[in-house]
Amino acid sequence: MGTLASISVHAPDNAQTQAALQSALKTLDTLNQTWHPWESGAALAQFNASIRGGNWVPVPAQLLPLLRTALRYHAESQGLFDPGLGALTALWGFKEAPDPGIQHPPPSLSAIEELLKKGVGIGHLQLRQDSSGAWMARSDSPALILDFGGLAKGYAVDVVIDELARYGIHDAVVNLGGNLRVAGSKGGEPWRIGIRAPRGDGVLAALRTAENMSVLTSGDYERYFIHRGTRYHHILDPRSGAPARGLISVTVVTPTGLRGELASKALFIAGPRDWPRMASRLGIDKALVVEENGQVWVTPAMKPLLEFAPGVRARVRALPLPPTDSGQAA
Structure with a gap:
């Protein structure tokens, strides 16, 4: 999934634990192969190719849960989360992670505008059930390519935690590039999670976890390149077709990894002025947000969970969330 994966468990070092870990890693490999948008043998890549003709085609069973979830959160986030x-x-060069610090120019504005005019975004996907109850899909745009990179890691950490539980392992941390799901404890003590500083190699804060929670971070430091001193990252704003601006890191705490990853992306794209409203709309009460200027914002429900690194506290301000939007999604 374009990132490093790690699984930590608090369990006896025996054959059952080793079998659980091997099964979990195999599950991650299977999910990666299924959801890859570019490799020709992947189910998602084949589905992308099949919908380009504009005809109704069957939705593969292994893609349906994520596809329906993606459509739901696209609507809930008012289009900010968009896996289409x-x-x-591809135009921005983020099909794979660029080498750290690499320098090259961004695509031209005309190339971006041309793609936007053709029609990108999951709003161009139509989904229905036929008379037999089978799910079918089609696209009204030849430029639609689904990419589950913005939700697959959150979904995957949930799946792996469930996989470990089937082997009797209930104390674990699964981490996919800063997307974590925590279960149980570490010998009766809470797992402690470090939240990466978006600039440099340090830690912004340590987070004390409950027995079952997810900690998801979206930042501009995982996939990016530099051009004339400007950083261009992979979290694209569907409204402009360019990297979202104003924030450099968003961390949220949620019950599940899937919801957390979707929400962290939507808040990041919403930007400095609108992320509190979007958090309220999505039902996110625990968030830590870092602006481009270094200002750190934390919601009241998140603050008690955090121990900030020295030198960070002076930049931290609490920000109550606005009332829930009327008619918003739960």
Whole structure:
């Protein structure tokens, strides 16, 4: 999934634990192969190719849960979370993670505008059930390429925690590039999670976890390149077709990894002025947000969970969330 994966468990070092870990890693490999948007043998890549003709085609069973979830959160986030930007991702050179610090120019504004006019975004996907109850899909745009990179890791950490539980392991941390799901404890003590500083190699804060929670971070430091001193990262704003601006890191705490990853992306794209409203709309009460200027914002429900690194506290301000939007999604 374009990142490092780690699984930590508090369990006896025996054959059952080793079998659980091997099964979990195999599950991650299977999910990666299924959801890859570019490799020809992947189910998602084949589905992308099949919908380009504009005809109704069957939705593979292994893609249906994520596809329906993606459509739901696209609506809840008012279009900010959009897993239909694969063509833009490719145009910007983020099909794979660039080498750290690499320098090259961004795509031209005309190339971005041309793609936007053709029609990118999951809003161009139609989904229905036929008379037999089978799910069918089609696209009204030849430029639509689904890319589940913005939700697959959150979904995967949930799946792996469930996989470990089937082997009797209930104390674990699964981490996919800063997307974590925590279960149980470490010998009766809470797991402590470090939240990466978006600039440099340090830690912004340590987070004390409950027995079952997810900690998801979206930042501009995982996939990016530099051009003339400007950082261009992979979290694209569907409204402009360019990297979202104003924030450099968003961390949220949620019950599940899937919801957390979707929400962290939506808040990041919402930007400095609108992320509190979007958090309220999505039902996110625990968030830690870092602006481009270094200002750190934390919601009241998040603050008690955090121990900030020396030198960070002076930049931290609490920000109550606005009332829930009327008619918003739960």
